[in-house]
Amino acid sequence: MNAEIIAIGSELLTPHRTDTNSLFLTEQLNGIGVDVVYKTIVGDDRSRLTETIALAWNRSPIVITIGGLGPTEDDLTRECAAQALGKSLRQDPSLAESIEARFRARGMRMPEINLRQAMHIDGAAILDNSKGTAPGQWIEENSRALMLLPGPPRELQPMFLESCLPRLRGIIPKAAIAKRVLRIVGLTESAAEQIVAPIYTKYANPVTTILAAPGEVQLHLKSFGDSQAAAEALVNELAPQLEQALGESVFSTDGASLEEVVGRALAAQQASLAVAESCTGGLLAERITSVSGSSAYFLGGVVCYSNTWKSDWLDVPPELIEAQGAVSSPVAEALAAGIRRRSGATYGVGITGIAGPGGGTPEKPVGLVYIALAGPHDSVVLEKRCYGEREIVRWQATQAALDMLRRTLAREKQSSGSQA
Amino acid sequence: MNAEIIAIGSELLTPHRTDTNSLFLTEQLNGIGVDVVYKTIVGDDRSRLTETIALAWNRSPIVITIGGLGPTEDDLTRECAAQALGKSLRQDPSLAESIEARFRARGMRMPEINLRQAMHIDGAAILDNSKGTAPGQWIEENSRALMLLPGPPRELQPMFLESCLPRLRGIIPKAAIAKRVLRIVGLTESAAEQIVAPIYTKYANPVTTILAAPGEVQLHLKSFGDSQAAAEALVNELAPQLEQALGESVFSTDGASLEEVVGRALAAQQASLAVAESCTGGLLAERITSVSGSSAYFLGGVVCYSNTWKSDWLDVPPELIEAQGAVSSPVAEALAAGIRRRSGATYGVGITGIAGPGGGTPEKPVGLVYIALAGPHDSVVLEKRCYGEREIVRWQATQAALDMLRRTLAREKQSSGSQA
Numbered sequence: 001m002n003a004e005i006i007a008i009g010s011e012l013l014t015p016h017r018t019d020t021n022s023l024f025l026t027e028q029l030n031g032i033g034v035d036v037v038y039k040t041i042v043g044d045d046r047s048r049l050t051e052t053i054a055l056a057w058n059r060s061p062i063v064i065t066i067g068g069l070g071p072t073e074d075d076l077t078r079e080c081a082a083q084a085l086g087k088s089l090r091q092d093p094s095l096a097e098s099i100e101a102r103f104r105a106r107g108m109r110m111p112e113i114n115l116r117q118a119m120h121i122d123g124a125a126i127l128d129n130s131k132g133t134a135p136g137q138w139i140e141e142n143s144r145a146l147m148l149l150p151g152p153p154r155e156l157q158p159m160f161l162e163s164c165l166p167r168l169r170g171i172i173p174k175a176a177i178a179k180r181v182l183r184i185v186g187l188t189e190s191a192a193e194q195i196v197a198p199i200y201t202k203y204a205n206p207v208t209t210i211l212a213a214p215g216e217v218q219l220h221l222k223s224f225g226d227s228q229a230a231a232e233a234l235v236n237e238l239a240p241q242l243e244q245a246l247g248e249s250v251f252s253t254d255g256a257s258l259e260e261v262v263g264r265a266l267a268a269q270q271a272s273l274a275v276a277e278s279c280t281g282g283l284l285a286e287r288i289t290s291v292s293g294s295s296a297y298f299l300g301g302v303v304c305y306s307n308t309w310k311s312d313w314l315d316v317p318p319e320l321i322e323a324q325g326a327v328s329s330p331v332a333e334a335l336a337a338g339i340r341r342r343s344g345a346t347y348g349v350g351i352t353g354i355a356g357p358g359g360g361t362p363e364k365p366v367g368l369v370y371i372a373l374a375g376p377h378d379s380v381v382l383e384k385r386c387y388g389e390r391e392i393v394r395w396q397a398t399q400a401a402l403d404m405l406r407r408t409l410a411r412e413k414q415s416s417g418s419q420a
Numbered sequence: 421m422n423a424e425i426i427a428i429g430s431e432l433l434t435p436h437r438t439d440t441n442s443l444f445l446t447e448q449l450n451g452i453g454v455d456v457v458y459k460t461i462v463g464d465d466r467s468r469l470t471e472t473i474a475l476a477w478n479r480s481p482i483v484i485t486i487g488g489l490g491p492t493e494d495d496l497t498r499e500c501a502a503q504a505l506g507k508s509l510r511q512d513p514s515l516a517e518s519i520e521a522r523f524r525a526r527g528m529r530m531p532e533i534n535l536r537q538a539m540h541i542d543g544a545a546i547l548d549n550s551k552g553t554a555p556g557q558w559i560e561e562n563s564r565a566l567m568l569l570p571g572p573p574r575e576l577q578p579m580f581l582e583s584c585l586p587r588l589r590g591i592i593p594k595a596a597i598a599k600r601v602l603r604i605v606g607l608t609e610s611a612a613e614q615i616v617a618p619i620y621t622k623y624a625n626p627v628t629t630i631l632a633a634p635g636e637v638q639l640h641l642k643s644f645g646d647s648q649a650a651a652e653a654l655v656n657e658l659a660p661q662l663e664q665a666l667g668e669s670v671f672s673t674d675g676a677s678l679e680e681v682v683g684r685a686l687a688a689q690q691a692s693l694a695v696a697e698s699c700t701g702g703l704l705a706e707r708i709t710s711v712s713g714s715s716a717y718f719l720g721g722v723v724c725y726s727n728t729w730k731s732d733w734l735d736v737p738p739e740l741i742e743a744q745g746a747v748s749s750p751v752a753e754a755l756a757a758g759i760r761r762r763s764g765a766t767y768g769v770g771i772t773g774i775a776g777p778g779g780g781t782p783e784k785p786v787g788l789v790y791i792a793l794a795g796p797h798d799s800v801v802l803e804k805r806c807y808g809e810r811e812i813v814r815w816q817a818t819q820a821a822l823d824m825l826r827r828t829l830a831r832e833k834q835s836s837g838s839q840a
Contacts, residue, residue, distance in 0.1 A: 013458075020438060040461075303709070306719050309720040
């Protein structure tokens with residue numbers, strides 16, 4: 001079954017805003033077996049909006065509009081939807097009363113213009129808005145549905161989940177769907193594709209999609225079945241084959257980010273971590289601490305942006321920096337060892353490199369990064385060439401550092417397991 | 421004059437991707453006085469794509485398609501555009517030769533499927549692609565234009581700038597446009613609106629738009645004139661009035677980010693900076709060092725995620741943490757003073773707070789943050805309540821820290837100026 005989404009608002013036609021509500025709605029619709037076949041963005045213009053809704057209603061059985069339900073003159077969705085469907089629009093006294101009550105409860109008087117929000121399309125079910133004053137509307141005819149939802153994500157999301165999803169389940173053919181996401185690090189998209197294509201192309205169901213993000217590749221599997229168990233069985237048949245082919249490049253199959261995976265492994269091994277960063281400027285610490293609860297294993301970090309700091313705070317010998325340069329393998333190792341010794345952490349990471357755009361030389365070009373990991377048994381260092389803008393170089397350097405940690409912690413777990 | 425944009429590709433109808441190419445195109449079109457009135461996203465489906473292009477061509481004088489120009493069976497834009505406009509499509513031998521030459525130059529044989537990319541719509545101008553194999557096409561009829569552009573931004577952007585923009589200037593009415601962006605910190609969107617609405621609503625030209633981002637509000641001014649000088653004069657009349665009303669809440673009028681503004685002020689005063697972060701976990705250092713050249717004024721930072729670190733690395737007395745709690749005004753001040761003293765920087769910043777979602781108490785709720793700034797003359801500390809998810813709290817805390825620095829540096833500049 002097909003759906004289309006219409007995002008409404010002149011601000012979405014400026015260079016500053018893009019519609020992101022549709023990503024949430026698409027995910028929810030896909031989850032019940034509905035495909036999105038069109039997304040349209042249209043401004044606060046009466047004739048364009050009316051035509052757009054009429055066209056969509058004409059060609060797709062499920063239509064969702066986003067926005068244009070506020071109280072101002074610019075908020076035209078109710079009127080245009082009524083006109084597109086040839087239905088009347090009337091002020092609903094009980095709806096007006098409930099909007100007024102919402103203002104009263106906050107000790108405020110309802111401005112007159114908010115009565116626009118009490119306009120009710122003939123035959124529509126009113127969808128409560130627990131987070132704002134704009135109620136939604138649901139119009140259903142012959143197993144086809146048009147729903148009008150408010151624009152703010154914190155209002156749209158609960159309204160869709162609580163009021164639309166149950167109604168949609170009533171009109172769409174039942175289908176059980178199972179999903180899995182394999183997240184991969186250390187392989188390019190084409191390298192991953194080459195490994196997995198011979199396997200997944202043998203299956204029409206699950207459908208496999210490959211997506212690339214900076215420093216990461218994702219495989220999305222989606223299967224359809226008569227029952228949930230049947231759908232799950234299909235994913236469970238394909239996913240392990242892909243995992244085996246990809247080996248330890250797969251870092252998660254449950255949606256967890258690389259920083260979460262590393263955090264879980266550190267916590268499970270009761271190990272702690274401290275980091276010393278030069279070119280990444282705090283991004284590694286920031287990513288690690290973006291995980292709630294990271295204080296259980298992350299002790300702290302030092303951003304050593306000057307050579308003096310590298311020596312004073314992390315005991316990197318000035319003569320080493322002099323001889324090898326601040327961007328060098330021995331300095332990365334000294335940073336990792338220094339932060340580990342000074343902090344008493346189980347693991348210490350050191351990063352030094354040239355993020356660009358300036359500072360590169362023929363011998364040490366922009367994008368050259370050294371990443372070192374010092375642990376209880378040994379120390380490793382990686383020389384990596386990153387390509388792209390300053391922020392991409394910094395991101396890829398932290399991605400490589402997290403992956404180095406992940407692989408080391410996995411080996412540690414294995415060897416302690418085999419000793420037991 | 422109106423334009424519409426059609427983004428093509430089934431991946432844009434998944435929960436994982438949104439069309440962002442249109443932001444670049446919208447900015448470019450707005451810059452020559454063209455408004456975008458529709459954006460449509462459609463999958464790789466022959467009949468839907470043909471209908472979408474036909475509809476757009478029928479209602480808008482400028483139509484831009486993005487994507488679907490690759491060599492595979494899924495790449496349907498050429499065929500569908502030809503059909504929508506009722507034109508023939510033929511393989512162009514010289515185009516085929518130039519695609520083949522591109523492969524030859526890289527020592528590769530052209531795969532047979534790439535000949536699809538040599539299909540040429542009757543009467544279309546071919547747009548060179550300096551960054552890939554997919555040429556674009558430009559079809560012009562009676563001062564109306566359809567252009568087919570490739571999907572990858574690094575191919576689309578130069579092609580639009582080099583081949584489309586000059587042609588568009590030939591068919592659209594001439595208009596001179598001037599722009600200015602006032603970036604504001606420390607005011608909510610509604611507070612800013614209340615201050616500036618009485619001023620900007622007096623002007624129909626420039627048009628003023630207000631936009632909110634986390635921790636920031638922007639005022640976008642755009643004026644139209646018969647000449648560039650006339651357009652600039654209109655912006656130059658309104659902008660200073662807004663700046664005066666908003667006072668030092670305006671941090672930039674030239675597009676510079678808050679971290680760039682702070683960096684410039686530090687560099688101008690030959691001052692240096694070091695930071696000590698707890699709840700922001702490195703985000704402040706990361707933002708400061710995201711500016712190229714920041715090593716000229718940023719010495720480094722410490723992410724002190726444990727109380728031991730606060731004491732060992734930054735001399736915060738353990739008994740102070742014991743008595744006041746790690747999240748407290750005196751600890752923030754001690755962090756700022758500690759990092760300043762230890763590093764020898766002109767300014768030291770200390771941040772401690774509760775980023776959430778866990779860790780809050782009735783006395784010290786999630787979102788409570790203390791930010792301290794220690795300078796050569798004095799030390800200030802701010803208690804701030806942030807609202808929202810962990811990442812929003814962390815962002816707002818760093819925004820407040822940068823703004824505190826900005827205001828202090830401005831006062832410093834003023835007082836040294838008045839002494840001179």
